[in-house]
Amino acid sequence: MTFDWNWEFAIEILPRLLRATINTLIAAGVGYGIAMILGLVFALALRSSGRLPRTLLREVLEFIRSTPLVVQIFFIFYVGPQVGITLSPWVAGMIAIGLHYSAYLAEVYRAGIEAVPRGQWESCRALNLTTRDSYVRIILPQALPHAVPGMGNYLVGIFKDTPMLSVIGVTELMQAANSIGSETYRFLEPYTLVGLIFLALSLPTAGLVRLGERRLRRKLGL
Amino acid sequence: MWEFLQTYGPRLLDGALVTCAQFILAALVACVAALAAGLGRLSSLWPVRSLSVVYIELFRGTSLLVQLYWIFFVLPLFGISLPKFEAGFLSVGLNVGAYGAEIVRGAIQAVPRGQWEAGYALSMSPAKRMRRIILPQALVLMLPPWGNLMIELLKGTALVALIAVPDLMFVAKQINGATFRSAEAFGAALVIYYLLARVLITPAMRGLERAMARRLGRA
Numbered sequence: 001m002t003f004d005w006n007w008e009f010a011i012e013i014l015p016r017l018l019r020a021t022i023n024t025l026i027a028a029g030v031g032y033g034i035a036m037i038l039g040l041v042f043a044l045a046l047r048s049s050g051r052l053p054r055t056l057l058r059e060v061l062e063f064i065r066s067t068p069l070v071v072q073i074f075f076i077f078y079v080g081p082q083v084g085i086t087l088s089p090w091v092a093g094m095i096a097i098g099l100h101y102s103a104y105l106a107e108v109y110r111a112g113i114e115a116v117p118r119g120q121w122e123s124c125r126a127l128n129l130t131t132r133d134s135y136v137r138i139i140l141p142q143a144l145p146h147a148v149p150g151m152g153n154y155l156v157g158i159f160k161d162t163p164m165l166s167v168i169g170v171t172e173l174m175q176a177a178n179s180i181g182s183e184t185y186r187f188l189e190p191y192t193l194v195g196l197i198f199l200a201l202s203l204p205t206a207g208l209v210r211l212g213e214r215r216l217r218r219k220l221g222l
Numbered sequence: 223m224w225e226f227l228q229t230y231g232p233r234l235l236d237g238a239l240v241t242c243a244q245f246i247l248a249a250l251v252a253c254v255a256a257l258a259a260g261l262g263r264l265s266s267l268w269p270v271r272s273l274s275v276v277y278i279e280l281f282r283g284t285s286l287l288v289q290l291y292w293i294f295f296v297l298p299l300f301g302i303s304l305p306k307f308e309a310g311f312l313s314v315g316l317n318v319g320a321y322g323a324e325i326v327r328g329a330i331q332a333v334p335r336g337q338w339e340a341g342y343a344l345s346m347s348p349a350k351r352m353r354r355i356i357l358p359q360a361l362v363l364m365l366p367p368w369g370n371l372m373i374e375l376l377k378g379t380a381l382v383a384l385i386a387v388p389d390l391m392f393v394a395k396q397i398n399g400a401t402f403r404s405a406e407a408f409g410a411a412l413v414i415y416y417l418l419a420r421v422l423i424t425p426a427m428r429g430l431e432r433a434m435a436r437r438l439g440r441a
Contacts, residue, residue, distance in 0.1 A: 066373050066419035067412045068380030071391055075412060078404035163287040167384065174287060187295040195292060198284040206283070 010189040013180050017193055020176035021201075027093065027172055028159040034098025035158065036151075039105030044135070046110060064103040070164050072096045077168045093165040101158050105151065112147030113139060145216055152209030156202055163194075173197065226406045230397050237393030238414050244311045244379040244389055245418075251315025252322050252375060259319065260326025261352070274323065281320035286378050289313050294385045310382030310389075318375045322368065329364035330356060362434045369427035373419050380415070390414055 045057055064072070076099075077092040087095070116139050124134035163174035177190035227234075255277075262274030281289065290313040297304065304312065333356050341351035383392035394411035398404050 062420070063412075063416050066377070067415040068377040068391065070380050070383075071394065071408055071411050071415065074395065074398070075404070075408040078398060078408065082404060160285045163285045164381070166287075174285075174291075177291075181295070187291075188299050191288065191292050191296050195284045195288050198288060199280070202283045203279060 004188075005192075006186070006189060009184075009186060010193060013190060014193065016180065017173060017176055017190070017197065020171060020173045021197055023170075024159070024162050024172040025201075027090075027097070027162045027165055027170065028155075030094050031097035031101065031162070032155055032158050034094060035101035035105050035154070038098060038102035040109055042102060042106035043109035043113065046106065047113065048131075061103040061106055064100060065107075069096065069100045069161055070167060072100055073164060073168055089165070089168045089170045093168060093170045097158060097161060097165065100161075101154055104154050104157075108147050108150035108154070109143065111150070112143035112145075115146040116142045145220055148216055149209070149213040152212060156206050156209060159202060159205070160198065223406060226403060227410070230407070230410075233393050233397065234390065234410055234414065237388060237390035237411075238418070240388055240392075241376075241379055241390040241415075242418070244307075244314065244382055244387065245376055247311040248315035248318065248375055248379060249372065251312060252318040252371075255316055255319025256322025256326050259323035260330065263323060263327050264330060278320045278323050281317050282324075286314065286317045287381055287384070289317055290381055290385060306382075306385045306387050310379070310385060310387045314375060314378040314382065318371055318378060321374070322371055325364050325367045325371065326360070329360040332363050333359045358438065362431075362438055365427065365431045365434060369424065369431070372423050372427060376415065376419055376423060 042057065042061060046054060046061075073093060073096040076096045077087060077089065080087040080092060120138055120142065121134065124138050129138065162172055165172055166175035166178060169175065173194055177194045180190040181187045259274040259277050262270045263278065265271050265274070290310070293304065293313045294306065294309040297309075337355055337359065338351070341355045346354070379389060380391040383389050383395060386392065390411050394407045397407040401407070
């Protein structure tokens with residue numbers, strides 16, 4: 001097999017790859033949704049509870065952040081059935097990727113919350129707001145703008161990590177390219193197209209994130 | 223658990239050694255690529271500049287897994303056949319190098335203007351100024367983000383198992399396939415990865431940061 005780019009073949013497989021791209025986007029979106037919620041829970045837990053649970057949670061998050069996502073995906077997918085929870089590839093994949101990125105987002109939220117001036121907390125106390133009200137109505141709305149740039153970067157990151165889901169058979173872009181490759185023994189077109197689709201999606205998104213970050217900085221007067 | 227480690231511990235360790243080898247080689251590739259592309263991005267020659275931008279955006283805009291498969295499966299079609307071990311650390315290194323290039327560029331640009339002007343005032347050549355004045359100071363600035371990047375690099379090496387490099391992840395998968403003891407196999411792999419990151423890489427990077435800061439008389 002030598003280098004010969006076959007346009008006909010490329011155009012023939014493009015619809016199949018684009019359909020799989022939708023799955024990739026869904027996976028990234030759902031995974032990110034889980035990560036956003038779980039990350040907030042972790043960030044708040046890191047601030048509230050006692051010393052021991054806090055240290056423990058910090059270590060757990062550190063563990064999640066410094067071990068490979070692929071191994072985590074395998075772990076969740078294969079260990080689930082052993083303890084009696086059989087997870088479909090999609091569910092296992094979403095949990096793994098959501099959990100992985102929640103550890104990163106917790107850090108982003110934490111930095112955002114810490115960027116809110118002390119005086120805001122003191123005002124909350126002066127106004128006799130409950131902790132819950134202080135967070136929901138005063139602190140988090142101000143913390144969020146500080147967190148947005150970091151959140152944007154991890155959105156692009158999660159999108160680029162979705163190909164790892166192919167290892168447990170989630171039918172996303174990479175998996176589609178793999179099966180085209182094994183059906184036709186042609187790897188040049190599918191893998192190149194996958195690369196191009198990723199570029200076409202992640203470069204504009206990264207650009208938008210940068211633009212949004214600059215706008216936000218100006219608005220916040222940073 | 224104990225007898226699992228007794229039976230499979232040696233194999234896991236062999237895998238961990240391959241992971242370490244992949245890590246070190248990929249880190250070397252990443253450093254060279256990051257320095258070249260980071261400096262190239264600041265070059266006054268437009269071909270050098272655009273080549274660096276293309277490299278950086280190409281590798282940051284796509285997934286490591288896509289790059290790995292492309293280098294391993296597609297590059298041979300162009301006549302460049304790499305063995306799986308070399309393809310593995312080369313892809314991981316080039317991927318991380320693209321992120322590193324942005325760190326290098328940022329750090330060089332963060333060296334105060336006066337330092338550049340002082341180098342100019344001493345009529346140093348641009349190359350000498352970069353080597354003797356700017357880069358050493360930029361190095362101190364870029365080390366903390368490089369620490370994080372090294373952890374990402376370690377995590378990235380787990381993907382080389384997918385092109386059958388017998389690293390830690392590959393061994394864990396094999397043990398899982400042979401024994402169905404998934405919790406032990408993948409759990410042990412996760413713990414080893416964590417220990418590598420926490421006990422070796424992070425302290426080493428911290429030590430390097432301190433040593434560099436001391437050399438510049440900043441600590």
